[in-house]
Amino acid sequence: MIRILWERLRGGRRTSGYPDRPVTLPARFRGRPRLDPARCTDGCRACAAACPTAAIRTDPLALDLGACLFCPVCVEACPEGAIAFTPDHRLAARSRDDLVERGAGPRYAAALDAQARRLFGRSLRLRHVAAGDCGGCASELNALSNVVFDLARFGVGFVASPRHADGIVITGPVTPNMAEALRRTWEAVPGPKLVIAVGACAISGGPFAGGAFGLAGVPGDLKVDLYVPGCPPHPYTILDGLLRLLGRLEGEAGA
Amino acid sequence: MTTDVRWAPAGVAVPLAEIPAAGAAGLAGACAGLQAAGARLVAMAPLAGVPEGGGLEALVVVANDAANRVGMVRAVFRPGVPYPAVTAVLPEAQAFERELWEDHGTTPAEHPWLKPLRRHAELEPGAPGHPFFRVEGAGIHEVAVGPVHAGIIEPGHFRLQCRGEEVLSLEIQLGYQHRGAERALLAAAPARRLAIAESVAGDGAVGHALAHCLAVEALAGVEAPLPAQILRGVALELERIAAHVGDLGALAGDVGYQPGAAWLGRLRGEVLNLLLELSGSRYGRGLIVPGGVRFGLDGAARGALLARLGPVERDLRAAADVLFDAPSVLSRFEGTGVVARGDADALGLVGPAARASGLSRDARRDHPHGIYRFAIIPVSSGDEGDVMARAMVRWLEVQRSLVFVREQLAEVRAGPLTAPVPAARPGTAVAALVEGWRGEIAHLAATGPDGALTAYRVVDPSFHNWAGLALALRGNQVSDFPLCNKSFNLSYAGHDR
Numbered sequence: 109m110i111r112i113l114w115e116r117l118r119g120g121r122r123t124s125g126y127p128d129r130p131v132t133l134p135a136r137f138r139g140r141p142r143l144d145p146a147r148c149t150d151g152c153r154a155c156a157a158a159c160p161t162a163a164i165r166t167d168p169l170a171l172d173l174g175a176c177l178f179c180p181v182c183v184e185a186c187p188e189g190a191i192a193f194t195p196d197h198r199l200a201a202r203s204r205d206d207l208v209e210r211g212a213g214p215r216y217a218a219a220l221d222a223q224a225r226r227l228f229g230r231s232l233r234l235r236h237v238a239a240g241d242c243g244g245c246a247s248e249l250n251a252l253s254n255v256v257f258d259l260a261r262f263g264v265g266f267v268a269s270p271r272h273a274d275g276i277v278i279t280g281p282v283t284p285n286m287a288e289a290l291r292r293t294w295e296a297v298p299g300p301k302l303v304i305a306v307g308a309c310a311i312s313g314g315p316f317a318g319g320a321f322g323l324a325g326v327p328g329d330l331k332v333d334l335y336v337p338g339c340p341p342h343p344y345t346i347l348d349g350l351l352r353l354l355g356r357l358e359g360e361a362g363a
Numbered sequence: 364m365t366t367d368v369r370w371a372p373a374g375v376a377v378p379l380a381e382i383p384a385a386g387a388a389g390l391a392g393a394c395a396g397l398q399a400a401g402a403r404l405v406a407m408a409p410l411a412g413v414p415e416g417g418g419l420e421a422l423v424v425v426a427n428d429a430a431n432r433v434g435m436v437r438a439v440f441r442p443g444v445p446y447p448a449v450t451a452v453l454p455e456a457q458a459f460e461r462e463l464w465e466d467h468g469t470t471p472a473e474h475p476w477l478k479p480l481r482r483h484a485e486l487e488p489g490a491p492g493h494p495f496f497r498v499e500g501a502g503i504h505e506v507a508v509g510p511v512h513a514g515i516i517e518p519g520h521f522r523l524q525c526r527g528e529e530v531l532s533l534e535i536q537l538g539y540q541h542r543g544a545e546r547a548l549l550a551a552a553p554a555r556r557l558a559i560a561e562s563v564a565g566d567g568a569v570g571h572a573l574a575h576c577l578a579v580e581a582l583a584g585v586e587a588p589l590p591a592q593i594l595r596g597v598a599l600e601l602e603r604i605a606a607h608v609g610d611l612g613a614l615a616g617d618v619g620y621q622p623g624a625a626w627l628g629r630l631r632g633e634v635l636n637l638l639l640e641l642s643g644s645r646y647g648r649g650l651i652v653p654g655g656v657r658f659g660l661d662g663a664a665r666g667a668l669l670a671r672l673g674p675v676e677r678d679l680r681a682a683a684d685v686l687f688d689a690p691s692v693l694s695r696f697e698g699t700g701v702v703a704r705g706d707a708d709a710l711g712l713v714g715p716a717a718r719a720s721g722l723s724r725d726a727r728r729d730h731p732h733g734i735y736r737f738a739i740i741p742v743s744s745g746d747e748g749d750v751m752a753r754a755m756v757r758w759l760e761v762q763r764s765l766v767f768v769r770e771q772l773a774e775v776r777a778g779p780l781t782a783p784v785p786a787a788r789p790g791t792a793v794a795a796l797v798e799g800w801r802g803e804i805a806h807l808a809a810t811g812p813d814g815a816l817t818a819y820r821v822v823d824p825s826f827h828n829w830a831g832l833a834l835a836l837r838g839n840q841v842s843d844f845p846l847c848n849k850s851f852n853l854s855y856a857g858h859d860r
C-alpha cells in the first residue's frame with residue numbers, strides 16, 4: 109500500500125493540459141495536409157496515381173481527408189512539393205464536402221445547434237460500434253479514456269448499452285456481417301441521437317473501399333453528424349472533433 | 364508415412380515447381396507424420412487456378428521450429444470428393460479446413476465441427492447453417508454475448524453453456540469483421556497492398572507490414588539494408604512493448620485494480636508516442652516499405668528516443684512491481700483460465716499464449732529474419748498456462764524487448780534505408796514469418812507465370828489462438844470471461860480478415 113501511494117505521489121498529475129495548453133506533436137506526425145495547387149504542373153497526376161485510396165484529384169488539386177490514410181506516398185510522388193503533411197491534428201468536419209482539402213484553408217467542424225448543445229453539451233454518452241474496424245480506431249477510442257486524454261473531464265464517455273447512449277461512434281468499413289448489428293444498435297439508441305464516423309474506413313471504406321463487398325463505410329441512410337478522418341485518427345483529433353461538435357472549441361482554438 | 368516436402372528457411376521464396384504435390388486423400392496421414400517429426404501447421408491456403416482434373420490446389424505450410432525450416436506441400440482437392448480431414452488427426456487444422464470448405468467447397472470427412480468460420484446463415488441467404496454446440500440437462504443454461512459488446516472492442520459472438528456460474532463450454536463465432544482483405548490485396552496496386560496489410564489487425568500494423576514486405580522482398584529476391592533491418596526490429600519491439608503494457612493495464616482493470624490500469628494505460632501511450640516519433644503514426648504505419656524503411660533516425664534522434672525510454676522504463680518497473688505484488692491481483696490471475704501444455708500444442712497455439720503454457724515457440728528465435736539473426740532475444744515462457752502466466756510472459760517480454768531496443772538504438776549506423784525492389788520472380792511461393800506481439804504472423808504469397816501476385820493468405824496469430832480461449836474458459840466462472848478474454852487479447856479482424 110505504501111508503495112502504491114509513493115508511486116502515485118511520485119507520478120503526479122499526468123492529464124494533458126489540452127485544450128488550454130497547445131498540443132505539440134512530433135514533426136513526423138502526419139496531420140492536416142497543406143496543399144499548394146499553384147505548384148501543380150499541367151497534366152501531372154503523379155500524386156493521384158500514387159495514392160492508395162484514390163483520395164486525390166488534380167485539375168484543380170484536391171485531397172479527400174475522408175479517404176486519406178495519411179501515408180506520405182503522395183508527398184513522395186509529387187515532383188513540385190505541392191503536398192506536405194503538417195502536424196496539425198485538427199481534422200474533423202461536419203460534412204463530407206468539408207473534408208475535401210483544396211488549399212483554401214481548413215473548415216473546422218461547426219457546433220451543433222443550440223437545442224442539441226443544451227441536450228449534449230455537458231453530458232454526451234456514446235456507444236461504439238466496430239464494423240470491420242482493424243483495431244486501430246478502437247485502440248484510439250480506448251486511449252481517450254486513459255489518464256492523459258481523460259475524456260470524462262469533458263462530460264463525454266462511452267457506455268455499454270445503446271439504451272444509455274446519446275449517439276453511436278462507428279469505426280470500420282461496415283462489413284456485410286455487421287450491417288444488421290449496426291442498424292439494430294442505431295435503432296436501440298433513443299432519440300435525439302448523433303452519428304459519429306471515426307477513421308477512413310467508416311467515412312469512405314478506407315483501404316477496403318469497393319472490393320467484392322462494395323465496402324463504403326457508414327451507410328447512406330445514416331446521417332453523419334461528425335466525421336473524424338485518420339488511419340487511425342490521433343486521440344487529439346477525435347477530442348478536437350467532439351469538443352467542436354459540442355461548441356466547446358471554436359476557430360483556431362485547441363491547436 | 365514419409366512425405367515429400369520442400370523445406371526452406373522462412374521468408375525464402377521457392378519455385379512452385381519444386382513444391383511436391385500430394386492428393387488430399389493422403390494429407391491427414393502426411394500431416395500426422397510431419398507432426399511426429401516435430402512440425403506444426405502454419406497454414407493451409409488456396410493457390411490460384413484450377414489444377415489439372417479440376418478442384419482446388421492449396422499450399423500446406425508447416426514449420427519445424429527446431430530445424431528452423433518451413434516446409435511446403437501442394438495439396439490437390441477434387442470437387443465433391445470427400446477426403447480424410449486433417450483436423451481428425453491434427454486439431455490445429457480445424458479453422459483452416461473450415462475456411463477452405465466454406466470458400467471452396469472442399470469436403471473434409473470426419474471433421475468434428477464443420478461449421479462456417481465467417482459466413483452466417485442468419486445474415487446471408489444460402490450460407491450453410493450449423494447450430495451452436497449445446498449442453499443438455501437439468502440446471503444447464505446458456506449465455507449469449509455479442510456481436511456488439513459492452514466495451515470499445517471488436518465484434519464477435521460468444522455462446523457459453525453453463526451450470527450455474529460454471530462454464531462447461533464456450534463456442535466462439537466470428538466472421539463479423541470479414542472485409543475480404545486478401546482478395547482486395549490481390550486486386551490492388553502495391554501501395555494499397557501495404558495499406559491493407561497494415562490494416563489486417565491495426566494494433567499489429569508493424570508486424571503485418573513487416574511480414575508483407577518480407578514476402579514481397581523474398582519474391583523479388585532482395586533484402587532490406589542493415590540500417591532498415593535495425594529500425595524494423597526497433598519498431599516491432601516497440602509495438603510489442605506498447606501492446607503488452609496495454610494488456611497488463613487492461614488485465615489490472617478487469618480485476619478492478621485501478622493503480623495498474625491507470626499507470627499502465629498511460630505508459631502504453633508513452634511507448635506508442637515513441638513509435639509516433641519514429642514513424643509519424645502511433646501504430647507505426649508508414650514506416651515499413653518494400654525494400655526497407657521510409658524514415659531513418661540520426662544520432663540526435665536516437666539519443667532523444669533513448670532519453671525518453673529511461674523514465675518510461677523506470678515507471679514500467681514500478682507499475683509492474685506493484686501489480687505483481689498485489690494479493691488481490693494474484694488471487695484473480697492465478698489458476699484462472701488454464702490451458703494445459705498438451706492442449707496448447709494440439710491446438711497449435713502461438714505467441715505469449717503458447718509460451719505461457721510451456722511451449723518454447725518464438726519466430727524471432729526459430730525463424731529469424733533481418734536483425735533477429737544477429738541480435739537474439741531470449742524466449743520468455745511460463746508453465747501454468749493460466750492468466751498469471753500469460754501476464755508474466757508479457758512482462759518478461761517487455762523487459763527483454765526494452766533491452767533489445769536500447770541496444771539497437773545505441774548504435775548509429777549510416778547507410779541506405781531502402782534497397783530497390785525488382786519485379787517478383789514468376790512461379791514462386793513464400794511463407795514470411797514474423798513474431799508479432801500476439802504471436803506468429805504468417806504472410807503467404809505466390810506468383811503466376813508472369814510474376815504477378817496470384818495468391819495471398821494472411822495468418823494472424825489470432826487465427827490459431829481463438830480456440831485456446833475457448834478451452835481456457837472450461838470449468839471457469841462466467842464472470843471470469845472478460846479476464847480470460849483479455850489475457851489472450853486476440854484480434855477479431857485479424858482472424859476474419
